[in-house]
Amino acid sequence: MDHAPLREPTFLILTALAERPQHxxxxxxxxxxxxxxxxxxxxxTLYAALDRxxxxxxxxxxxxxVVQSRLRRYYRLTALxxxxxxxxxxxxxxxxxxxxxxxxxxxxxxxxxxx
Numbered sequence: 560m561d562h563a564p565l566r567e568p569t570f571l572i573l574t575a576l577a578e579r580p581q582h583x584x585x586x587x588x589x590x591x592x593x594x595x596x597x598x599x600x601x602x603x604t605l606y607a608a609l610d611r612x613x614x615x616x617x618x619x620x621x622x623x624x625v626v627q628s629r630l631r632r633y634y635r636l637t638a639l640x641x642x643x644x645x646x647x648x649x650x651x652x653x654x655x656x657x658x659x660x661x662x663x664x665x666x667x668x669x670x671x672x673x674x
Contacts, residue, residue, distance in 0.1 A: 564647065564650065565643075568608060571590040572590060572609070573643070573644040575590050576618055576640070577644060581633060581634065583606065583631075583634075586600070586609075616637060616640070617637060617639055618636055619637050
């Protein structure tokens with residue numbers, strides 16, 4: 560797969576949906592948990608990303624339900640989305656390993672931190 564790298568929020572949205580279908584607010588909370596609070600998605604950002612991911616075939620609507628007179632839509636990762644997420648995870652892992660190896664050889668790291 561030859562794709563541009565995923566932006567971090569997109570990567571985290573796909574990661575959140577990899578485990579199970581979720582509705583928008585669930586994705587927002589899961590992304591915050593996965594990122595240890597570093598990434599906080601706003602509703603506009605989330606729904607624009609979900610729409611884009613649907614158009615790209617990486618996610619799809621799993622089901623809809625009405626809760627307190629409001630429509631709640633659940634999304635799930637597609638097989639193509641799982642492949643894209645796996646490819647991006649491998650790319651990031653490769654880059655992190657290369658950086659760690661070079662830092663280790665440089666002598667700048669002592670016991671896992673900067674010397």
